[in-house]
Amino acid sequence: MLDIRFIEENTSAVRKMLADRHYEDKVDLDGLLSAISERRKAVTELDELRARRNRASEEVAKLKRSGGDATKFIEEVRSISGRIKELEETVRSAEERMNEVLLWMPNMLHSSTPIGKDENDNVEIKKWGKPPEFDFKLKPHWELGEMHGLLDFERAAKVSGSMFACYFGLGAQLERAMINMMLDIHITRHGYTEVFAPFLVNTDSMQGTGQLPHLRDDMYKIEDSDYFLIPTAEVSVTNLHKDEIIPEGELPKCYCSYSACFRREAGAAGRDTRGLMRMHQFNKVELVKITRPEDSYEELDKLLADAEVVMQALELPYRVIVLCSGDIGFGASKCYDIEVWIPSEERYREISSCSIYEEYQARRARIRMRPEGGGKAVFAHTMNGSGIALSRAFLALLEVHQGEDGSIKIPQALQPYFGGRERIG
RNA sequence: GGAGGGUUAGCCUAAUUGGUAAGGCAGCGGACUUGAAAUCCGCCGGGCAUUGCGACCCUUGGGGGUUCGAGUCCCUCACCCUCCGCCA
Numbered sequence: 001m002l003d004i005r006f007i008e009e010n011t012s013a014v015r016k017m018l019a020d021r022h023y024e025d026k027v028d029l030d031g032l033l034s035a036i037s038e039r040r041k042a043v044t045e046l047d048e049l050r051a052r053r054n055r056a057s058e059e060v061a062k063l064k065r066s067g068g069d070a071t072k073f074i075e076e077v078r079s080i081s082g083r084i085k086e087l088e089e090t091v092r093s094a095e096e097r098m099n100e101v102l103l104w105m106p107n108m109l110h111s112s113t114p115i116g117k118d119e120n121d122n123v124e125i126k127k128w129g130k131p132p133e134f135d136f137k138l139k140p141h142w143e144l145g146e147m148h149g150l151l152d153f154e155r156a157a158k159v160s161g162s163m164f165a166c167y168f169g170l171g172a173q174l175e176r177a178m179i180n181m182m183l184d185i186h187i188t189r190h191g192y193t194e195v196f197a198p199f200l201v202n203t204d205s206m207q208g209t210g211q212l213p214h215l216r217d218d219m220y221k222i223e224d225s226d227y228f229l230i231p232t233a234e235v236s237v238t239n240l241h242k243d244e245i246i247p248e249g250e251l252p253k254c255y256c257s258y259s260a261c262f263r264r265e266a267g268a269a270g271r272d273t274r275g276l277m278r279m280h281q282f283n284k285v286e287l288v289k290i291t292r293p294e295d296s297y298e299e300l301d302k303l304l305a306d307a308e309v310v311m312q313a314l315e316l317p318y319r320v321i322v323l324c325s326g327d328i329g330f331g332a333s334k335c336y337d338i339e340v341w342i343p344s345e346e347r348y349r350e351i352s353s354c355s356i357y358e359e360y361q362a363r364r365a366r367i368r369m370r371p372e373g374g375g376k377a378v379f380a381h382t383m384n385g386s387g388i389a390l391s392r393a394f395l396a397l398l399e400v401h402q403g404e405d406g407s408i409k410i411p412q413a414l415q416p417y418f419g420g421r422e423r424i425g
Numbered sequence: 426g427g428a429g430g431g432u433u434a435g436c437c438u439a440a441u442u443g444g445u446a447a448g449g450c451a452g453c454g455g456a457c458u459u460g461a462a463a464u465c466c467g468c469c470g471g472g473c474a475u476u477g478c479g480a481c482c483c484u485u486g487g488g489g490g491u492u493c494g495a496g497u498c499c500c501u502c503a504c505c506c507u508c509c510g511c512c513a
Contacts, residue, residue, distance in 0.1 A: 040473085043472080043473075043482085043483095044473075044482095046482080046483095047472090047473075047481065047482040047483085048481085048482090050481090050482060050483080051481055051482065053493090053494090054445075054481095054482085055480095056493085057444085057493065057494055058444085058494095060444075060493060060494070061445070061494075062444090064444070065444075070493080071493095073493075074493040074494090075493080076493085077493045077494075081493075081494095202503095226503095244435095245435060247435095370435075376469095377435090377470095
C-alpha cells in the first residue's frame, strides 16, 4: 500500500513506476486522485457540520440538566444530522473507490531495480559453481526418483491429483534432512529465530502481505470459512506482527520458518508437468525480516547471502539475478532471484526469491516501529526470501549429483542429517 | 457445538436513569539543577489545518440500528477467558 499523500505529491513518479512495471492499464490513477480530492472536500464540510452539531448537542445537554426547554436545539441537531448522513455516504463511497485502487496499486521501485519488459531483461549479478558436464546420458530426476523408490507420482495422483508428489523411504528422509539442515544453518550460523506458524490464515493476513487481492486465483480458499492455505510462510510469519508497534531496540526481527506451501498454479496448465518442478504443495524454509527503515537494504543483502549458504552447502551451481521492473512482484521494490542449474533442462530455474517491500506490507499490515527515545511510530520495513524451496532443491540435488549408474552422491554438509549416508544407490 | 464473562490510546484502569471519554504508568520536549533525581508545565491514537497560537473533526474490538445525543440500549461478526460437550 502506498501513502495517499505520497501519491498526490509524487504523481509523476507513480505514473512512471506504473509504466515501468507495465501496469498503466491495471490501475486507475486518475480515478484515485479524484476520489482522494472528493473525499477531502466532503470531509471538510462534514467536519464543519459536525462541529455545529456538537455545539448544539452540548446545549441540549446543558438545558436538560438545568430543566430548561431544549426544543430549538434538538430541532437544529435533527436538521444537521440529515446532511451529515448524506456527506458520510459521500465519504464512504469515495473511500471505497480509493481503497479499491490502492489495493491494486503496486509498490514503488528501488533505484537499483533495472527497468525492463520481462524476464529477459533481468540482470545476472553473480554465478557460483559450474554446471556439471556429464560424459554419459543423464537421467531426469523423476527417473532417478522412481529408480530408487524415492518418488511416486502415480500414487500421489491417485490420492490427490496431478502436480502432487509422494516421497517414500529414503526420499522422504532426504526431504526431511534438507529441511533440518537449512533450519539449523539459519538458526545456528545466521542468528534467525525458528517459527512454526499456521498454514491457514485469514483474509486480512493475505491482504496484509499483498497476496490479496491480485493473486486470488493462485490460492486455495477453504470453503465456508475465511481461511486460505498459505502460498508461502511469508504470509503467516510476517503477519505475526500485524497491528504491532515494535520497539526499535527489538529490530531487526529475523525469523526462519518451515512450512508447506500451497499454490493453484492456475495460469501454468501444461507447463512443467513432469516431475517436481511445479507442485500444488511443496515444502519451503522461509526467511523473514522486519527491520528499521535505514537498515533494510543491507539486511536484504545479508538475507540473500544467508540463502546462498544453503545452496553452497548442497553444492548446487546457481546464479543470482536482479529482477527488472517488468518481472518483479507486485509489492516488492527490489528482488533477487537465486536460480539453480537444472541439468535435464540445461538452464537455470528459480529456487529462491528474496524481496524487499520497504513500507508496502507494513502499511497494509500496520507493522510499526517505536523509535529509540520515543516519538512518532513509523512503518517498519519487511522482506523475505526462500532459504530455500524444497522440491526444486530436491530435484536439483538428484540431477546434479547423479552418477553414470544412477547413484546419487549426498553432499557432505547434508550427510549428518541423512544418517551419515554418503550416497543413494 | 452449548452457556456465561470480557475487548476503552504502547500498558493498566474509571465513566450517575443514555448527556458527549476521567486518570495512572511508560515515553518525548521544556523549566529548575554543576549533573541527575524529585517537582512543575506541555506533548503523548488518527485526520485535517497552519501566515500566526488548534474555541476543529474522528476514535471505547469491526459493522449496523434506536435516539436530538450511545463506551452505556438493541442486532450482528471477530477475538480472548471460564465451564460443559465432542475430538487427534
